[in-house]
Amino acid sequence: MLPLLFACVDPTDSAEGDTAVDSDDVASTLPTEAPLAEVDVVVIGSGAGGLASAWAAREAGASVLIVERADTAGGATVNAGNYWAAGTTWQSAAGIEDSAALAISEWSGFTGGDGDSPVVKAFVEGSAGVLDWLAGLGAGFGISSSVAADTGSKPRFHQLSSEAGRPPVNVVAETLVGESWFLTTATELVLDGEAVAGVWVTDAAGAPGWIHAGAVVVATGGFTRNDAIVHAALPALQDQSTWIEAFPGMDGNGLALAAAAGATEQNMDHLGLYAHGVADARHGQPEVMVIVGLDSSMVVDATGARVTDERQFGSVAMGTRYLTEGPYYAIVDDVLWARINLQGRGFNYLGDPEAMTLTGAEYEALHPVLLGEDAETLGTALGIDGAGLAASLQRYNSDAAAGTDTEYAKPSSSFTPLGKAPLRGLPIVLGRSKSFGGLATDLDGAVIRADGSVIVGLYAAGEACGFLGDPAIGSGLNGSVTSAWWSGLLSGTSAASP
Numbered sequence: 001m002l003p004l005l006f007a008c009v010d011p012t013d014s015a016e017g018d019t020a021v022d023s024d025d026v027a028s029t030l031p032t033e034a035p036l037a038e039v040d041v042v043v044i045g046s047g048a049g050g051l052a053s054a055w056a057a058r059e060a061g062a063s064v065l066i067v068e069r070a071d072t073a074g075g076a077t078v079n080a081g082n083y084w085a086a087g088t089t090w091q092s093a094a095g096i097e098d099s100a101a102l103a104i105s106e107w108s109g110f111t112g113g114d115g116d117s118p119v120v121k122a123f124v125e126g127s128a129g130v131l132d133w134l135a136g137l138g139a140g141f142g143i144s145s146s147v148a149a150d151t152g153s154k155p156r157f158h159q160l161s162s163e164a165g166r167p168p169v170n171v172v173a174e175t176l177v178g179e180s181w182f183l184t185t186a187t188e189l190v191l192d193g194e195a196v197a198g199v200w201v202t203d204a205a206g207a208p209g210w211i212h213a214g215a216v217v218v219a220t221g222g223f224t225r226n227d228a229i230v231h232a233a234l235p236a237l238q239d240q241s242t243w244i245e246a247f248p249g250m251d252g253n254g255l256a257l258a259a260a261a262g263a264t265e266q267n268m269d270h271l272g273l274y275a276h277g278v279a280d281a282r283h284g285q286p287e288v289m290v291i292v293g294l295d296s297s298m299v300v301d302a303t304g305a306r307v308t309d310e311r312q313f314g315s316v317a318m319g320t321r322y323l324t325e326g327p328y329y330a331i332v333d334d335v336l337w338a339r340i341n342l343q344g345r346g347f348n349y350l351g352d353p354e355a356m357t358l359t360g361a362e363y364e365a366l367h368p369v370l371l372g373e374d375a376e377t378l379g380t381a382l383g384i385d386g387a388g389l390a391a392s393l394q395r396y397n398s399d400a401a402a403g404t405d406t407e408y409a410k411p412s413s414s415f416t417p418l419g420k421a422p423l424r425g426l427p428i429v430l431g432r433s434k435s436f437g438g439l440a441t442d443l444d445g446a447v448i449r450a451d452g453s454v455i456v457g458l459y460a461a462g463e464a465c466g467f468l469g470d471p472a473i474g475s476g477l478n479g480s481v482t483s484a485w486w487s488g489l490l491s492g493t494s495a496a497s498p
């Protein structure tokens with residue numbers, strides 16, 4: 001293993017003119033100036049993937065260093081409240097019978113991916129252990145009793161609980177304070193021949209330097225805010241207006257970093273797309289507010305026809321359907337409008353969390369909402385087929401009054417007549433959420449080339465590799481942050497023992 005030098009090196013020190021590190025190695029293509037630090041494993045990014053990777057590498061005996069371009073740890077991971085896992089102690093305690101074997105058998109059904117894939121098996125079998133590990137460090141979880149979309153047949157959402165413990169990012173990041181450089185941006189991998197041997201970084205002032213490392217883990221998050229990558233991966237999105245629910249840092253820069261070392265990508269056209277929100281009334285396009293209570297509305301397409309059981313709008317599958325069948329419109333009567341909330345995404349409201357959630361009336365005061373005294377006039381206002389909308393609403397209301405959804409079997413808890421004027425129509429936007437594609441990796445989390453060969457010294461974790469580094473994840477799962485932590489533990493362990 002490389003000697004640990006970084007602890008006594010200031011990243012802002014200029015290294016210009018220093019002697020070459022490997023001057024005896026004639027084959028070396030390393031930079032000639034002295035590195036800012038020399039470690040076994042350098043991890044780019046401090047979200048779930050990066051933190052877990054650094055933690056595991058250090059546990060395996062390696063010296064580690066995290067470089068994080070933000071001024072604090074966590075990335076998008078600080079926003080994630082729902083963790084998917086199967087066969088956990090939380091489920092058992094709540095009387096929920098579940099197992100990894102059951103979840104694996106259902107995998108293709110709720111992700112569209114390959115449940116026979118070894119990486120899927122390893123992740124699902126390890127998912128309960130990820131939560132045990134985080135809880136062991138002081139994180140708190142509770143279990144939701146309801147089955148969420150894209151999670152299989154059992155309640156598998158484990159929600160962060162401030163009563164039970166502290167946020168996962170905090171408990172892991174605290175253990176790595178002395179091994180984390182903030183306001184430090186990775187700009188390019190350092191190659192020694194074909195092997196990755198470190199990374200170039202800039203500090204807050206833009207001053208460059210490089211870190212010599214035995215291995216580099218790319219844990220830079222996803223690419224959903226990068227239009228060029230998104231449109232190349234999913235051309236159908238070019239015809240849609242741009243709406244994004246992903247963390248501001250999701251620019252996909254890790255893909256370009258790794259590509260320079262020969263990395264290949266996989267599953268790029270599988271974006272987590274959601275059709276469950278409207279324009280953020282405070283921030284405007286492309287930011288989104290989620291409609292809390294959408295399941296109790298009636299959602300129609302441009303012909304005025306109802307689309308599905310509205311509870312399905314929590315799933316990635318409905319986002320994908322929107323691409324070919326959208327746009328969709330949520331129809332709400334005056335009673336439901338008084339109960340609905342519009343909820344912004346946490347990263348847009350860090351300075352003012354109180355402003356994040358709006359009632360319908362508050363939303364309407366900030367952003368135009370189309371109204372109609374009846375379905376026909378609302379249809380005209382929305383620019384959709386008013387007669388079709390009137391027919392759908394009549395059937396919806398008579399079914400709801402009778403207590404049976406004859407079209408889509410929505411349960412009565414979300415199914416009440418929408419009769420009180422005025423009616424409102426909310427144009428649902430298509431929000432890009434996360435990337436279920438990215439760098440391709442092998443079963444050890446090592447980044448591979450298009451021919452399947454391993455790039456020595458290069459690993460990936462989290463959304464940078466589409467969570468599992470393999471198309472077997474399919475269209476993805478809700479609560480996938482667990483797999484970001486899982487892939488971090490895997491890549492960190494492997495990177496420490498190449």
Ligand SMILES: Cc1cc2nc3c(=O)[nH]c(=O)nc-3n(C[C@H](O)[C@H](O)[C@H](O)COP(=O)(O)OP(=O)(O)OC[C@H]3O[C@@H](n4cnc5c(N)ncnc54)[C@H](O)[C@@H]3O)c2cc1C
Pocket residue numbers: 044045046047048049050067068069070073074075076077078079080081082083084184185186187219220221222245246247249253254345346347434461462463464478479480481482484
């Ligand atoms: C509002 C919101 C709610 C969400 N809710 C959930 C949920 O309930 N459940 C769920 O499973 N998922 C949820 N997600 C998605 C989830 O948060 C992410 O998929 C997950 O956190 C990704 O983890 P990561 O480690 O791959 O990336 P991140 O956590 O984003 O970490 C990547 C880090 O890399 C840093 N970085 C990037 N490039 C560089 C560079 N060149 N140099 C240095 N540092 C760099 C970034 O600053 C960032 O800190 C939510 C996301 C959002 C935005």
